[in-house]
Amino acid sequence: MNSLGSSLFSEVTGKFFGVLTGPNAPIYLDALDAIEREMPSRGEAMDWAEAMDIVGEVLARSGALEAESDDPDAGAETDPPSAQVLRRLVAAGWIEEEKRSDYRRTLFLEPAAQTLLEALRAIVSQNIASFTGKLRLVCDRLAALSYPPSREDLPWEELKNCLALVRAGLRELRTIRKQVERYAQRQLKTASIAEALDIIYGEFSALITQQCYRELIHARLPERLREALAGLFALEQDETALLRLQADFLRTEPETDRALPAIRRTIEELSVLLGDVEPTADRVDTSTADFARRSRSRIRYIQDVGSARRQQVKVIFDFVRERLADVRLPDLGDRLDLPAPRLTDPGLVGVASLARSRRASETAARRPVDLPLSEQEREASLLEMEKNVRNALRLDRANRFIDRLGLKPGQPIGSDQLPVHTEDDILDVLSCLVFAPANGSNYRLRTLRQQHPDQPVTMDPKGDFLIERFEVERK
Structure with missing residues (x-):
């Protein structure tokens, strides 16, 4: 059996991952994302000129390309930046250029590139809290394995799909915990109560709408998890069902010696992962409680510091008002044991700079005009x-x-x-x-x-x- 590394680099070259490591990696990824989103509307293929226009829009938003001395595939520096980006992506194996006899240049996105783009989007995605749906489906299917007819109808692909769903649910739980910890670290750096409350109510509450433990209880997942584990145990003890799974396994992977071990390993891994759901959810709740505790402490600290400063200022002004009422502000430095004021020219603000409400003029009786009018003025009137x-x-x-x-x-x-x-x-x-x-x-x-x-x-x-x-x- 080939290792992951050797199998991977037999499918892609080293340049494939080099795109993600250079100074222009964000521009390359934005260009690939824009091209991949436009592909379905163009029949999963795109002309070179259309791709150039899309990359040009990305460059207009992101800025100019940085020089890459170890990039011989980008083309000459005299080429347009859009052409340099496309040549680099074609040479790295992210985009395939079809050779045609009519000299048209048609581009396709490589399947490996689409797979990696989906994974990168999943990393930055904020759509979480759907893990209970995946786990509920898995638990319902595995709990039915306690009955022999359900074990007889279980295909190998469905068992593998259950394993993938459990992994995805646990991965979402761990992602929630990581983001909660990141919010806790940001909370320690807040400088004002408004900033601290914005993290709690503006960002954190939008991400964590309910506690994971409450979500588990609401979906009755603790009971379903135990029922699913019982169904897996029944499947592991049923030799007839395992032989059917083995026959189904051999339809896609004709390796008889590893069929049954792979099936038993999948069942064992499912049991381990299902048993880890509740502890992982408890760890998320622990991180959430830690975030709430740190937020409360930070807000109290900001209030205490602010209140202490306000109290100090109040003491100074009370002293000035009671004992130095007849002293001008520029002369306070001689009377108070305080550092020199940072104002270049201290003084009271005049009323000329203050806003004043507009007042309507009082209505007065109309008086006739005493000036003599000419005949032309009378005629015009x-x-x-x-x-x-x-x-x-x-x-x-x-x-x-x-x-x-x-x-x-x-x-x-x-x-x-x-x-x-x-x-x-x-x-x-x-x-x-x-x-x-x-x-x-x-x-x-x-x-x-x-x-x-x-x-x-x-x-x-x-x-x-x-x-x-x-x-x-x-x-």
């Missing part, structure tokens, strides 16, 4: 007033005013009964007077002088104005 009045008086305004009165068709109302209180109401009445002859008006207007020309004119006071009495009727 009258034209401006005429323009303003023309803009303020409109037919739609008059119609809306009549609608607000709530009159029925044919119902009249006198001007003395009109609700006029504000300047807007006066403009409504003026609009009615101006646009009464218009075809689009919804009212008729008559004055008393038209109906009774021999009688004196009656005026109605409306606001600050006197209006000749008239009557409005809804059409």
